[in-house]
Amino acid sequence: MEDIENTVSVDDGAEAFIELLNANGVDYIFLNPGTASGPIQEALSKYKALGKRAPEVITCLHEFVALSAAHGYFMVSRKPQVVLVHLALGTLQLGGALLNAQRGRAGVVICATRVPSDREGNGTGMPSFPLHWIHEQFDQAAPVRDYVKWEYELRSNETIHEVVQRAFRITSTEPCGPAYLVLRQDLLGQKMEEVRIPPVARHAAASAPQVDTALIEKAAAILIEAKEPLIVTGYSGRYSQGVGALVELAEILGARVVTSQYNMNFPTTHPLFGGFGSEPHLNNADVILVIDHDVPYIPARANLKPDAKLIHFDIDTVKLDFPMWGFAADILAQCDSTKALPLLSQVIRQRATPEDKARFQARFQRLQGEHQQREKSQDLATTKAAPKPISADWLCHCIAEVIDDNTIVIEETVTNRSAVLRHINRTKPGTFFGNEGASLGWGLGAALGAKLASPDSTVVTLVGDGSFIFGCPIPALWAANVHHPPFLCIIFNNKMYNAPKLGIRGSNGGQSYSEKTGHWVGLDINPPPSYALIGQACGAYSQLVENPEDLQPALKNAIEQVRQGKPAVIDVRIK
Numbered sequence: 001m002e003d004i005e006n007t008v009s010v011d012d013g014a015e016a017f018i019e020l021l022n023a024n025g026v027d028y029i030f031l032n033p034g035t036a037s038g039p040i041q042e043a044l045s046k047y048k049a050l051g052k053r054a055p056e057v058i059t060c061l062h063e064f065v066a067l068s069a070a071h072g073y074f075m076v077s078r079k080p081q082v083v084l085v086h087l088a089l090g091t092l093q094l095g096g097a098l099l100n101a102q103r104g105r106a107g108v109v110i111c112a113t114r115v116p117s118d119r120e121g122n123g124t125g126m127p128s129f130p131l132h133w134i135h136e137q138f139d140q141a142a143p144v145r146d147y148v149k150w151e152y153e154l155r156s157n158e159t160i161h162e163v164v165q166r167a168f169r170i171t172s173t174e175p176c177g178p179a180y181l182v183l184r185q186d187l188l189g190q191k192m193e194e195v196r197i198p199p200v201a202r203h204a205a206a207s208a209p210q211v212d213t214a215l216i217e218k219a220a221a222i223l224i225e226a227k228e229p230l231i232v233t234g235y236s237g238r239y240s241q242g243v244g245a246l247v248e249l250a251e252i253l254g255a256r257v258v259t260s261q262y263n264m265n266f267p268t269t270h271p272l273f274g275g276f277g278s279e280p281h282l283n284n285a286d287v288i289l290v291i292d293h294d295v296p297y298i299p300a301r302a303n304l305k306p307d308a309k310l311i312h313f314d315i316d317t318v319k320l321d322f323p324m325w326g327f328a329a330d331i332l333a334q335c336d337s338t339k340a341l342p343l344l345s346q347v348i349r350q351r352a353t354p355e356d357k358a359r360f361q362a363r364f365q366r367l368q369g370e371h372q373q374r375e376k377s378q379d380l381a382t383t384k385a386a387p388k389p390i391s392a393d394w395l396c397h398c399i400a401e402v403i404d405d406n407t408i409v410i411e412e413t414v415t416n417r418s419a420v421l422r423h424i425n426r427t428k429p430g431t432f433f434g435n436e437g438a439s440l441g442w443g444l445g446a447a448l449g450a451k452l453a454s455p456d457s458t459v460v461t462l463v464g465d466g467s468f469i470f471g472c473p474i475p476a477l478w479a480a481n482v483h484h485p486p487f488l489c490i491i492f493n494n495k496m497y498n499a500p501k502l503g504i505r506g507s508n509g510g511q512s513y514s515e516k517t518g519h520w521v522g523l524d525i526n527p528p529p530s531y532a533l534i535g536q537a538c539g540a541y542s543q544l545v546e547n548p549e550d551l552q553p554a555l556k557n558a559i560e561q562v563r564q565g566k567p568a569v570i571d572v573r574i575k
């Protein structure tokens with residue numbers, strides 16, 4: 001990447017766009033095309049013929065998969081990604097993947113074409129179609145505006161360098177998130193001689209803030225005094241150094257760490273790991289340090305000590321894009337936790353007296369003992385978990401046996417999440433991801449993108465049967481087969497939407513008509529489609545597993561197939 005402005009010869013707006021993606025180091029365009037993206041596709045064909053560098057296209061046969069894959073690529077690489085969809089209608093097809101990208105703070109520049117402004121074809125060289133009247137909307141960005149950090153329409157190719165660069169800077173500046181850029185077909189096809197290429201290094205993401213040092217001093221003093229400190233983290237592990245920084249702080253203090261279910265923030269085998277979710281530990285804590293978290297506890301279920309001190313360090317402090325958000329904090333500081341935590345550790349180390357350090361050490365040992373007890377009781381649970389139908393516990397136990405420490409696990413198993421979290425330990429940064437937006441279907445596309453971003457890792461995505469279908473399996477598995485980012489998909493097939501069933505049960509207890517009559521409305525996916533046949537039809541190695549004893553060989557086989565380059569689907573019928 002250059003640090004002085006350049007110009008590059010191009011023939012049209014589409015080539016200018018490609019040159020700007022090149023300058024930003026973009027490797028892939030996640031594309032679902034239409035007539036209006038023709039100039040870009042034609043330019044890519046020309047670049048290939050001439051041996052010129054251009055991003056590779058991943059053909060996504062559904063826009064939801066395109067955005068989920070870009071999200072998956074970003075979460076693994078932290079490099080901003082590009083999606084290209086067709087007009088307003090392709091934008092609408094992004095659907096819930098937009099919510100997932102927003103809440104996952106995924107740096108993705110979503111580009112959408114727009115019909116030419118001129119319906120008579122004058123001077124644009126674009127033939128007019130009836131669709132140019134039909135597709136056009138008053139405000140193409142309206143459906144996405146709630147979900148993106150920034151949206152804009154390119155008005156003129158004179159400014160294409162500025163506009164594209166601004167999209168990259170915004171999407172990749174913390175807190176990251178999607179940006180939406182409209183590209184009119186006539187501008188993409190418009191003749192140009194050259195494009196200005198900004199010095200990308202000088203237009204890079206803004207640096208994320210170090211915390212106010214006075215607040216670090218104050219937080220350190222509170223944490224040193226604490227009798228039962230609790231660290232509650234949401235997404236501090238999004239950068240690999242965030243995990244090491246948190247381990248260091250927790251070890252100095254001898255503080256228990258609980259984490260959200262969506263990121264690998266802290267090694268789950270660590271003696272100070274206290275599980276997922278803060279609620280079991282809140283009533284004991286006199287100081288709670290929240291780091292990068294959207295929902296550190298559910299107020300109605302949280303039994304906080306009235307005098308508990310709350311310290312909250314976050315890159316996104318007041319959650320501007322959450323309509324409601326109002327967790328209390330004695331210290332609320334915006335910061336990059338990967339910078340703030342090492343400083344906090346350093347100040348605690350300097351300020352703590354030998355007596356304080358002895359207290360920290362004693363606490364560490366007590367928590368270590370509790371951790372060992374918990375591990376023993378979990379081991380007992382798995383040994384009795386092998387009857388038919390297969391239990392989620394047994395399935396997760398078997399998965400844990402076949403994967404290694406570097407495997408990237410993507411999780412969207414909904415009501416079986418607790419079994420996943422119980423049995424599948426993660427110890428290395430970047431080896432576990434969940435869907436922060438909860439619009440289901442993300443797991444397949446995310447796995448596709450994760451594997452593209454980390455070709456040497458084995459990627460395993462765990463999905464409910466409902467989530468598998470929401471994930472557009474044909475487009476996702478087809479792309480995995482044809483574009484070769486192979487991943488293993490394991491379906492937790494309970495033949496239903498279990499979560500809404502539990503919702504009805506939870507609200508009405510045993511008194512609901514649904515419970516008494518056994519007539520649960522709209523919840524069964526039974527008889528289920530043959531997911532293995534769907535996988536097979538897309539070129540994936542596929543197997544249905546119903547017997548517990550078949551599970552381990554099937555999973556081993558599937559991992560082997562994936563390591564050899566073939567996507568795989570294992571449909572496991574569970575209780």
Ligand SMILES: Cc1ncc(C[n+]2csc(CCOP(=O)(O)OP(=O)(O)O)c2C)c(N)n1
Pocket residue numbers: 096412413414415416438439440441463464465466467468470494496497498499500
């Ligand atoms: C796109 C989308 N539609 C609907 C829902 C509401 N919903 C939440 S959980 C759930 C069931 C998911 O089924 P499955 O993936 O099989 O997991 P299970 O509940 O069976 O564990 C549904 C439909 C949602 N979250 N996302």
Ligand SMILES: [Mg+2]
Pocket residue numbers: 464465466492493494495496497498
């Ligand atoms: Mg299900």
